[in-house]
Amino acid sequence: MKAFATLQASAALRGFRLDxxxxxxxxxxxxxxxxxxxxxxxxxxxxxxxLAQIGGTHAG
Known part of the structure; x- marks a missing residue:
């Protein structure tokens, strides 16, 4: 699932782990x-x- 992978990467860039x-x-x-x-x-x-609250994602 591409949307999940994108959000997972965005979380990782902020030091979070998403499962x-x-x-x-x-x-x-x-x-x-x-x-x-x-x-x-x-x-x-x-x-x-x-992620938007913590500044960790972009629109999309």
């Missing part, structure tokens, strides 16, 4: 981590919004 995980009923979710921060996000749009 796709199996979620119970929702199918899949995304977990972003850095040091003691672990945040679960439900959609790629949520990931984009989080």
């Amino acid at each position: 796709r995980v199996e979620a119970d009923a929702a199918g899949e979710a995304y977990v972003i981590t850095r040091w003691a921060l672990t945040k679960q996000l439900q959609t790629l749009d949520d990931v984009r919004a989080f």
